[in-house]
Amino acid sequence: MYWNDHGMGGWGWFAMSFTTLISLALIVAVAVLMARAFRQETAGRTAAASDPRAVPSGTAENVLAERFARGEIDDEEYQHRLMVLRGTAPGTRT
Structure with a gap:
């Protein structure tokens, strides 16, 4: 063996x-x-x-709000992008 x-x-x-x-x-x-x-x-x-x-963390709406607060975007662009994020495009009815 x-x-x-x-x-x-x-x-x-x-x-x-x-x-x-x-x-x-x-x-x-x-x-x-x-x-x-x-x-x-x-x-x-x-x-x-x-x-x-640095790149902020959080949801897309938080990032958008931070950019608006820092003055990177104006009120009109903020509102437009916020509506797009929420799925309600400008000029459409829900």
């Missing part, structure tokens, strides 16, 4: 060593990728928190 006298040949040692190296490389690669993703996420959050002109 146990041929080769319980020993492992040269190819067995090679396969075991190769598999170990591949496993360790995968573990290191996953750790590096997770660290990069975490670093980019926290850097993005920090930049957004410190920059008031």
Whole structure:
């Protein structure tokens, strides 16, 4: 049943060593990728928190209201875009 006298040949040692190296490389690669993703996420959050002109979060109506409050759009454009967002295009009856 146990041929080769319980020993492992040269190819067995090679396969075991190769598999170990591949496993360790995968573990290191996953750790590096997770660290990069975490670093980019926290850097993005920090930049957004410190920059008031960063892309605002929230619903489309909130974004539109913020643009109106900052003076980027006028009252007419605000009302028009708000109606479009709510699905009531100007000049149509509901």
